[in-house]
Amino acid sequence: MASRLVKECACLLREVARFAPAMAPVSRPRLAALAQRPLTSSATSPSSRLPGSLKELLEREQVFTPYPKPTEVDQCIEKATRPEQLLELLDSGHNLHHNHAAIMLIRLTRLLAEKPKHRASLQQDARFQQLLQLVSSQITLVWHGTLVRLLRSLYALALPEASRELRSVEQEVRWRLRRLKYKHLAFLAETCATSMQEQQSQELLAELLTHLERRWTELDDGRTLATLMLKAGHLSGSLMNRLEDKHILNRAQDVTLPHLCNVVLAFAHLNFRPEQEEKFFSLVHEKLGPALVSLEPALQVDLVWALCVLQQAQEAQLRAVLDPGFHTPLLETTSPKGQSTFQKLLHINATARLEHPGYTGPLLPASAVAAQPPAPDQKVTPLQRELPETLKGLLGSADRGSFAVATQYGWVLDAEVLLDADGQFLPLRDFVAPHLTQPAGNQPLPEGAKRLAFLRWEFPSFSSRSKDLMGRSALARRHVLAAGFLVVDVPYYEWLELKSEWQKGAYLKDKMRKVVAEELAK
Numbered sequence: 297m298a299s300r301l302v303k304e305c306a307c308l309l310r311e312v313a314r315f316a317p318a319m320a321p322v323s324r325p326r327l328a329a330l331a332q333r334p335l336t337s338s339a340t341s342p343s344s345r346l347p348g349s350l351k352e353l354l355e356r357e358q359v360f361t362p363y364p365k366p367t368e369v370d371q372c373i374e375k376a377t378r379p380e381q382l383l384e385l386l387d388s389g390h391n392l393h394h395n396h397a398a399i400m401l402i403r404l405t406r407l408l409a410e411k412p413k414h415r416a417s418l419q420q421d422a423r424f425q426q427l428l429q430l431v432s433s434q435i436t437l438v439w440h441g442t443l444v445r446l447l448r449s450l451y452a453l454a455l456p457e458a459s460r461e462l463r464s465v466e467q468e469v470r471w472r473l474r475r476l477k478y479k480h481l482a483f484l485a486e487t488c489a490t491s492m493q494e495q496q497s498q499e500l501l502a503e504l505l506t507h508l509e510r511r512w513t514e515l516d517d518g519r520t521l522a523t524l525m526l527k528a529g530h531l532s533g534s535l536m537n538r539l540e541d542k543h544i545l546n547r548a549q550d551v552t553l554p555h556l557c558n559v560v561l562a563f564a565h566l567n568f569r570p571e572q573e574e575k576f577f578s579l580v581h582e583k584l585g586p587a588l589v590s591l592e593p594a595l596q597v598d599l600v601w602a603l604c605v606l607q608q609a610q611e612a613q614l615r616a617v618l619d620p621g622f623h624t625p626l627l628e629t630t631s632p633k634g635q636s637t638f639q640k641l642l643h644i645n646a647t648a649r650l651e652h653p654g655y656t657g658p659l660l661p662a663s664a665v666a667a668q669p670p671a672p673d674q675k676v677t678p679l680q681r682e683l684p685e686t687l688k689g690l691l692g693s694a695d696r697g698s699f700a701v702a703t704q705y706g707w708v709l710d711a712e713v714l715l716d717a718d719g720q721f722l723p724l725r726d727f728v729a730p731h732l733t734q735p736a737g738n739q740p741l742p743e744g745a746k747r748l749a750f751l752r753w754e755f756p757s758f759s760s761r762s763k764d765l766m767g768r769s770a771l772a773r774r775h776v777l778a779a780g781f782l783v784v785d786v787p788y789y790e791w792l793e794l795k796s797e798w799q800k801g802a803y804l805k806d807k808m809r810k811v812v813a814e815e816l817a818k
Contacts (some may be wrong), residue, residue: 353536397431565767645706683711702732727741782815
């Protein structure tokens with residue numbers, strides 16, 4: 297610690313000398329004496345022990361902003377559109393100050409995000425390695441805001457866990473956690489918490505969570521509160537409790553509507569319910585009731601959807617967004633955001649039909665309910681590929697199961713099978729299927745028959761590394777159950793433990809037997 301403080305003092309003295317060329321220079325022996333002087337604790341202010349001229353210089357320095365005016369290098373970094381333009385600055389003879397290298401690396405990461413195929417070749421470039429080393433050598437002089445963005449960039453570059461430069465930046469962040477503003481801590485939690493887990497940086501993550509919890513009173517805006525609940529609340533129960541109690545129940549009259557909306561959306565995403573649930577949602581309905589119609593339409597849908605996830609939606613709120621005069625313009629939107637809003641309207645419509653038996657309308661038109669679901673992601677996971685293959689092997693016939701089943705509730709089932717009273721597979725196409733986007737079949741189900749839905753739960757379906765489903769997944773499962781299915785849950789963490797095809801087949805058989813037995817035991 298002492299050596300580090302001496303190093304920082306020496307750096308400070310160099311900066312002071314640079315900013316005051318008009319003053320008489322401080323001789324090298326005098327600087328050396330100052331650096332070698334033992335550090336002692338005293339109630340006296342440290343500045344009072346400085347030489348007179350140096351003390352005056354430091355006081356004068358504090359008047360000016362620490363950020364220098366933009367230079368030609370800053371403009372070059374900002375305007376760069378190719379990684380090559382940034383790397384050329386290293387050998388161009390420009391005068392780079394201690395923050396430039398870090399800013400160059402941050403900008404470089406953004407450019408690589410647009411062209412990820414260049415990442416592997418760039419990391420082998422000698423100039424890129426030179427840039428990393430330059431950043432590491434100047435890390436103690438990098439400004440706070442740049443430092444936290446730098447760490448995010450290094451994680452995005454997917455450097456090896458043993459990277460010396462990455463560990464150097466992580467260590468500097470740990471040193472500065474006490475001095476960082478709360479907004480910087482929140483930024484780290486929002487952008488780097490997952491990477492810290494993947495990079496085995498558990499000590500840094502633990503210290504970050506500790507500081508977020510201890511300094512929670514510094515939190516003063518709704519967006520940061522919601523972000524922390526979303527990104528870090530599940531990592532620390534005590535932090536979540538602090539965030540849950542923040543400028544809401546104790547200061548109900550001062551809570552702004554945007555703040556409250558952010559909190560509700562964060563709770564829904566995490567499928568989190570506060571300890572004082574009844575009191576909290578009473579406040580939500582009190583604040584939201586008269587103001588809902590004044591919000592932007594997409595936000596209205598988001599909020600009602602969030603209340604559906606939390607099982608707190610009121611019929612008046614359902615009617616407000618399912619009214620044809622409200623939702624017709626939204627159904628005609630083809631943008632990605634519009635498609636997301638459309639899916640949420642389907643889920644709200646399903647909530648009204650399946651979870652509010654007294655609801656009398658309005659509902660979405662049949663044409664909207666029968667619309668095709670969005671195209672699935674191009675990236676196929678092992679579970680997504682192997683589950684249908686294994687199930688097909690168990691069925692023995694193609695007509696005994698359906699896969700990627702689009703329902704009129706806005707959810708897609710991974711697979712669907714029908715069992716008779718004796719547990720034998722039945723051909724699906726022969727029997728009525730009212731849950732499809734376009735209902736089919738005309739024969740009623742035989743007495744004692746049971747319809748089973750297979751739902752796979754990938755890593756993003758869970759809160760961090762826990763086994764608690766996130767809000768969207770929990771809503772899907774509730775709706776499928778309410779639609780009359782028995783749900784066969786297939787989580788990724790169980791499937792990955794199965795090595796052979798025989799194990800996977802036996803696993804699915806056992807899952808089906810269990811859900812049927814649980815139903816019969818009710």
